[in-house]
Amino acid sequence: MGGSLPQKEANLFKTIVRSYETKQYKKGLKAADAILKKFPNHGETLSMKGLTLNCMDRKAEAYELVRLGLKNDLKSHVCWHVYGLLYRSDREYREAIKCYRNALRIDPDNIEILRDLSLLQAQMRDVAGFVETRQQLLTLKPNHRMNWIGFAVAHHLNSNASKAIDILEAYEGTLEDDYPPDNERCEHGEMLLYKISLMEECGFLERALEELHKKESKIVDKLSYKEQEVLLLVKLGLLEEGEKLYRMLLSMNPDNYRYYEGLQKCMGLLSESHCYSSDEIDRLEALYKSLGQQYSQSSAVKRIPLDFLNGKKFREAADNYIRPLLMKGIPSLFSDLSPLYDHPGKADILEQLILELEHSIRTTGGYPGRTEKEPPSTLLWNLFYLAQHYDRRGQYDTALVKIDEAIEHTPTVIDLYSVKSRILKHAGDLVAAAALADEARCMDLADRYINSECVKRMLQADQVALAEKTAVLFTKDGDQHNNLYDMQCMWYELASGESYFRQGDLGRALKKFLAVEKHYADITEDQFDFHAYCLRKMTLRTYVEMLKFQDQLHSHDYFRKAAGGAIRCYIKLYDSPSKSAAEEDGEISNLPASQKKKMRQKQRKAEARAKKEAEVKNEDSNASGASKSGKRNVKPVDLDPNGEKLLQVEDPLLEATKYxxxxxxxxxxxxxxxxxxxxxxxxxxxxxxxxxxxxxxxxxxxxxxxxxxxxxxxxxxxxxxxxxxxxxxxxxxxxxxxxxxxxxxxxxxxxxxxxxxxxxxxxxxxxxxxxxxxxxxxxxxxxxxxxxxxxxxxxxxxxxxxxxxxxxxxxxxxxxxxxxxxxxxxxxxxxxxxxxxxRCTQFFPYSTYFEGSCSSAIPSSAYNQIHKNPENLGATHPDTGHSADSISSNGKLEKLEASIKDLIV
The missing domain is CATH 1.25.40 (Serine Threonine Protein Phosphatase 5, Tetratricopeptide repeat)
Incomplete structure (x- = not known):
C-alpha cells in the first residue's frame, strides 16, 4: 500500500487506511491532504481520499478523485479495489465485481479483495463464481475456520450438498479431540446441526441420525437437537420412537401446534384435508382427552379438537372452550374461531350455542346448567362475539344491533368501537367507519395499533389529509412522510396509493406504490451485511433459510399489490395522458426532428441543474449538523413530493413492463x-x-x-x-x-x-x-x-x-x-x-356508494331532527350510532357537524 512513497508519507498512507476503517474520516482527509501536498498525482492516495469523501456523503467529489487516482495508477490493485468499494456503496454490484476482478489480475492472492468479491457473488447469486472464490480463499488460508465453512456453504448454494458435507467432515478432521473450547461450543454445535441438515437434504437419513447421536455432547442447542431427531425418526418410519419424543417435546411446550401435528402423524391420524373417518375421530378424541388431562392449562389442546369434531361432540367441545373465554373477556375469541366458519355446519352450531348462552345469561344471570352467577361483563363479551359473527355472515343489521347493545352496556370498552367500525366498513359505510375508528382512537391516544387502524379506515374513505394528520401523531418530530417511509410502513403506503388512485391522482398514487417497490429493493440490499456475519457467527441454517426467503421476496403480497398498482397507474396514464405532458408533446410535435432533440436535451439539463441546486442548498443547510466523523446527517430532499415528474415518462407502458x-x-x-x-x-x-x-x-x-x-x-x-x-x-x-x-x-x-x-x-x-x-x-x-x-x-x-x-x-x-x-x-x-x-340501495342500506337509507351519505334529515329538536337528544346519530347528548358530552358534536356538512357539500 502507498507504494513509491517515502517512509514518512507511507506511514501517513497507513493512517488514511486506519482512519477509514475506524470511521475517523476527518483525520484520514488530513493525512491524505498532507501526502497530496507533496505528491499531487499519487493514485492510491487520491483513491483513498475519494473513498473517505464518499463516507461523508460527498459522492460527486469521491467519484472524481477515485477515477483520477485510477487514471494515474492503472496497475495499482488498491485503486481498483477502492473503485469497487465505491460502486458497492451505490449498489452497483456488477460494476464492483468487474473492478475486483481487475484488482485480482494485478494481485491474485489478495485475501481482502477475494473476501469482498465472494460477498458480492453471494449477493448476486453467482454461485459458480462464489464456489471458485471460496476455494481460492481456502487454499490461501486453510487454517481459518470461516474459509472452510464458506466453501461448504458455497457448494450447498450451488446445489451440491453432498460436497458440502465432505468439506465439513474434512474440516472436522483437522480439529483436535477436545475441540471446541468453551467459548466456541455454540458455534461448533450450530455447524454440526447444519451438517446434519445437509445429510437430511441429501436423503442420508440413517447416517444423519447416527451422526446426531454421536455428536450429542457437542450440540449445545438441545431443543433443536430434539426437533431434528424427531424429524429424522418420522422420515425413517420409526413412528413409535417419534411419538415418545413428541410427547417429551409437548411436556416442554404444550402450546406448540407443530408438536401436536407431529404426534398425530406418528399415530397415523393426520389429514391435510381435515377429513377423518368416524374411527379416526374417536381415536383423536381419546388422544386429546388424555392430553387435556395432562396439560389442563394448555389452550391448544382444547382448541385443536374443534377442527375435527362434528355434530354434538363439536358443540360440547366448543361450549367447554368458549365459556371460560367469554367469562375472562378475551377479545380475540372470534379471531380464534373464525377458521371454523369454513367448515360446513359449524358456523350454525356456534351461532346456536352463543345465542343460548346469551339467553341464559339474560334470564338467569348464569350459564345453562349452572347455579353460579356470571359477572356482568360476560354478557358484554357474548354480544361482542355475536356482532362479529353476524358481520362474518353478512347480516349487518343484526351485527349493528348487537354491537350497539354492547356499547350501551359498557361504553368505555375501546374494542367495541373498533368492531363497529369494521362492521360499517363491510356494510359499505366507509365514512361512518372512519368516524367510529377515530372515536376509538380518541379513547386511548397512546395506543399505536388503534391509531393505525383509524388511519387505515380514513384512507379507505379517501380522507387522505385527515389520515396524514392522524398518522403524524406517532411519528418522529411530526415528520410524517419521511418517518413512515424510513420505517418501511408499507400498509400505509399501499392504502394511501389505492386511495389516490381511486381519486384519479396518479402522480401521488405512483409515488406511494413505487415507494413500496423501493422498500423491497432495500430489503434485498439489507442481506449484504449478513453474508460475512452469518459465516463468522456460524448461524448457518438460518443463513441459508434467509437466502431462500430473499429469493422469494418479490412473491409476497405487499410487493404484488404495489407492482400491480403501479402497472394500473401507467396503463391509465397511457390511456389518458396527463394534461401537462399532452400540452408539452403538442408544442414539441410541431417542431422539426433536430429541434425536438435539442428541446428535450434542454429540459433534461434544466431538471438536472434544479436537482443539483436543491442538493447543494440542502447540504449547506445541514452543514452545521456534521458529526464528529465528518459525516453529515442529511435528510434527503424530496424534489417531487406530488409525483408530477413520475407522470412525465415518455413511454408509460415500458415503465409498466419492468414491474x-x-x-x-x-x-x-x-x-x-x-x-x-x-x-x-x-x-x-x-x-x-x-x-x-x-x-x-x-x-x-x-x-x-x-x-x-x-x-x-x-x-x-x-x-x-x-x-x-x-x-x-x-x-x-x-x-x-x-x-x-x-x-x-x-x-x-x-x-x-x-x-x-x-x-x-x-x-x-x-x-x-x-x-x-x-x-x-x-x-x-x-x-x-x-x-x-x-x-x-x-x-x-x-x-x-x-x-x-x-x-x-x-x-x-x-x-x-x-x-x-x-x-x-x-x-x-x-x-x-x-x-x-x-335496486342495490334495498340490499345495501348502509352503503354510501349506493346512498342507502341507513348510510352517512344522506345524514342531513336524521341530524337536523336531533339538532333542531331538543326533546330528541336521545336519538342516535347516523354516523356513530351514539345519542346526540353523549356526543356533546364528549365534545365531539362540533366535529361531527363539520364532517356532516362536508359530506353534504
Missing part, C-alpha cells in the same frame, strides 16, 4: 399477473405475448369471468385485424389459427356461441352474467339493450332471513359496485345505472 416482468417471474400463479399482462400487451400490440397471457388465465381459472372476457376480447380483436402482409404477421396469424381449436371454449363455435354457453353454465352468478353482457356488447354493439337486460334479470338468491331486519342475499357489495360502473361507463347507459343503484 410486470417481476410479477411474471415471482407470481406466475396469480390471476392478476396475467390480467395485467393481457391489458398491457394488447395496448402494446404484442399479440403473441397477450395470447400467452390468455392461455395462462385459462390454465389458472377458466371459469373466472375475467378469464372469459380476455379470451373473447383477444379473438375479437384478432378477427378485426387486417389481412397479414409481412412475413411476421403471417407467422403470428398461422400460430393463432393453429392454437384456436385447442381451446375447448371455442372449438367449432363462434365467439357469440361461446359467450352464450358461458352464460348457460354460470347464469346464477352476478359477475359472470355481467361479463357475458359486456362481451355481448363488445361483439355486437347493437345488442346493448339485450346486454343490459341480462344484468337486470339477475336475481339476488336469498340464502337466509335476518330475524331482525329483513333479507340477506348472495350478492356482494363490491360486485354490485363493479356492475354499476360497468352500466354507467362501458355500456354507457345512465338510466340503467340509476335503476341498478335504486
Amino acid at each position: 410486470l416482468k417481476l410479477l411474471q417471474k415471482h407470481s406466475p400463479d396469480s390471476l392478476e399477473t396475467h390480467l395485467l399482462s393481457f391489458e398491457l400487451n394488447m395496448r402494446k400490440q404484442r399479440t403473441l405475448i397477450a395470447f400467452q397471457a390468455v392461455k395462462q388465465l385459462l390454465r389458472l381459472d377458466a371459469e373466472n369471468p375475467d378469464s372469459h372476457c380476455c379470451l373473447i376480447k383477444f379473438f375479437h380483436k384478432v378477427g378485426a385485424m387486417p389481412a397479414p402482409v409481412t412475413d411476421t404477421e403471417k407467422l403470428i396469424w398461422a400460430v393463432l389459427e393453429a392454437e384456436r381449436p385447442t381451446f375447448s371454449q371455442l372449438h367449432e363455435k363462434s365467439l357469440l356461441e361461446a359467450n352464450t354457453q358461458f352464460l348457460e353454465k354460470h347464469g346464477d352468478s352476478l359477475m359472470h352474467r355481467a361479463a357475458v353482457a359486456e362481451m355481448l356488447y363488445v361483439l355486437d354493439p347493437s345488442k346493448k339493450a339485450e346486454a343490459i337486460k341480462l344484468i337486470e334479470d339477475s336475481s339476488n338468491n336469498l340464502v337466509s332471513i335476518n330475524r331482525t331486519l329483513g333479507p340477506v342475499g348472495k350478492w356482494k357489495l363490491n360486485d354490485c359496485i363493479a356492475v354499476h360502473k360497468l352500466l354507467g361507463t362501458r355500456l354507457n347507459d345512465n338510466d340503467a345505472a340509476l335503476r341498478w343503484k335504486a
Whole structure:
C-alpha cells in the first residue's frame, strides 16, 4: 500500500487506511491532504481520499478523485479495489465485481479483495463464481475456520450438498479431540446441526441420525437437537420412537401446534384435508382427552379438537372452550374461531350455542346448567362475539344491533368501537367507519395499533389529509412522510396509493406504490451485511433459510399489490395522458426532428441543474449538523413530493413492463399477473405475448369471468385485424389459427356461441352474467339493450332471513359496485345505472356508494331532527350510532357537524 512513497508519507498512507476503517474520516482527509501536498498525482492516495469523501456523503467529489487516482495508477490493485468499494456503496454490484476482478489480475492472492468479491457473488447469486472464490480463499488460508465453512456453504448454494458435507467432515478432521473450547461450543454445535441438515437434504437419513447421536455432547442447542431427531425418526418410519419424543417435546411446550401435528402423524391420524373417518375421530378424541388431562392449562389442546369434531361432540367441545373465554373477556375469541366458519355446519352450531348462552345469561344471570352467577361483563363479551359473527355472515343489521347493545352496556370498552367500525366498513359505510375508528382512537391516544387502524379506515374513505394528520401523531418530530417511509410502513403506503388512485391522482398514487417497490429493493440490499456475519457467527441454517426467503421476496403480497398498482397507474396514464405532458408533446410535435432533440436535451439539463441546486442548498443547510466523523446527517430532499415528474415518462407502458416482468417471474400463479399482462400487451400490440397471457388465465381459472372476457376480447380483436402482409404477421396469424381449436371454449363455435354457453353454465352468478353482457356488447354493439337486460334479470338468491331486519342475499357489495360502473361507463347507459343503484340501495342500506337509507351519505334529515329538536337528544346519530347528548358530552358534536356538512357539500 502507498507504494513509491517515502517512509514518512507511507506511514501517513497507513493512517488514511486506519482512519477509514475506524470511521475517523476527518483525520484520514488530513493525512491524505498532507501526502497530496507533496505528491499531487499519487493514485492510491487520491483513491483513498475519494473513498473517505464518499463516507461523508460527498459522492460527486469521491467519484472524481477515485477515477483520477485510477487514471494515474492503472496497475495499482488498491485503486481498483477502492473503485469497487465505491460502486458497492451505490449498489452497483456488477460494476464492483468487474473492478475486483481487475484488482485480482494485478494481485491474485489478495485475501481482502477475494473476501469482498465472494460477498458480492453471494449477493448476486453467482454461485459458480462464489464456489471458485471460496476455494481460492481456502487454499490461501486453510487454517481459518470461516474459509472452510464458506466453501461448504458455497457448494450447498450451488446445489451440491453432498460436497458440502465432505468439506465439513474434512474440516472436522483437522480439529483436535477436545475441540471446541468453551467459548466456541455454540458455534461448533450450530455447524454440526447444519451438517446434519445437509445429510437430511441429501436423503442420508440413517447416517444423519447416527451422526446426531454421536455428536450429542457437542450440540449445545438441545431443543433443536430434539426437533431434528424427531424429524429424522418420522422420515425413517420409526413412528413409535417419534411419538415418545413428541410427547417429551409437548411436556416442554404444550402450546406448540407443530408438536401436536407431529404426534398425530406418528399415530397415523393426520389429514391435510381435515377429513377423518368416524374411527379416526374417536381415536383423536381419546388422544386429546388424555392430553387435556395432562396439560389442563394448555389452550391448544382444547382448541385443536374443534377442527375435527362434528355434530354434538363439536358443540360440547366448543361450549367447554368458549365459556371460560367469554367469562375472562378475551377479545380475540372470534379471531380464534373464525377458521371454523369454513367448515360446513359449524358456523350454525356456534351461532346456536352463543345465542343460548346469551339467553341464559339474560334470564338467569348464569350459564345453562349452572347455579353460579356470571359477572356482568360476560354478557358484554357474548354480544361482542355475536356482532362479529353476524358481520362474518353478512347480516349487518343484526351485527349493528348487537354491537350497539354492547356499547350501551359498557361504553368505555375501546374494542367495541373498533368492531363497529369494521362492521360499517363491510356494510359499505366507509365514512361512518372512519368516524367510529377515530372515536376509538380518541379513547386511548397512546395506543399505536388503534391509531393505525383509524388511519387505515380514513384512507379507505379517501380522507387522505385527515389520515396524514392522524398518522403524524406517532411519528418522529411530526415528520410524517419521511418517518413512515424510513420505517418501511408499507400498509400505509399501499392504502394511501389505492386511495389516490381511486381519486384519479396518479402522480401521488405512483409515488406511494413505487415507494413500496423501493422498500423491497432495500430489503434485498439489507442481506449484504449478513453474508460475512452469518459465516463468522456460524448461524448457518438460518443463513441459508434467509437466502431462500430473499429469493422469494418479490412473491409476497405487499410487493404484488404495489407492482400491480403501479402497472394500473401507467396503463391509465397511457390511456389518458396527463394534461401537462399532452400540452408539452403538442408544442414539441410541431417542431422539426433536430429541434425536438435539442428541446428535450434542454429540459433534461434544466431538471438536472434544479436537482443539483436543491442538493447543494440542502447540504449547506445541514452543514452545521456534521458529526464528529465528518459525516453529515442529511435528510434527503424530496424534489417531487406530488409525483408530477413520475407522470412525465415518455413511454408509460415500458415503465409498466419492468414491474410486470417481476410479477411474471415471482407470481406466475396469480390471476392478476396475467390480467395485467393481457391489458398491457394488447395496448402494446404484442399479440403473441397477450395470447400467452390468455392461455395462462385459462390454465389458472377458466371459469373466472375475467378469464372469459380476455379470451373473447383477444379473438375479437384478432378477427378485426387486417389481412397479414409481412412475413411476421403471417407467422403470428398461422400460430393463432393453429392454437384456436385447442381451446375447448371455442372449438367449432363462434365467439357469440361461446359467450352464450358461458352464460348457460354460470347464469346464477352476478359477475359472470355481467361479463357475458359486456362481451355481448363488445361483439355486437347493437345488442346493448339485450346486454343490459341480462344484468337486470339477475336475481339476488336469498340464502337466509335476518330475524331482525329483513333479507340477506348472495350478492356482494363490491360486485354490485363493479356492475354499476360497468352500466354507467362501458355500456354507457345512465338510466340503467340509476335503476341498478335504486335496486342495490334495498340490499345495501348502509352503503354510501349506493346512498342507502341507513348510510352517512344522506345524514342531513336524521341530524337536523336531533339538532333542531331538543326533546330528541336521545336519538342516535347516523354516523356513530351514539345519542346526540353523549356526543356533546364528549365534545365531539362540533366535529361531527363539520364532517356532516362536508359530506353534504
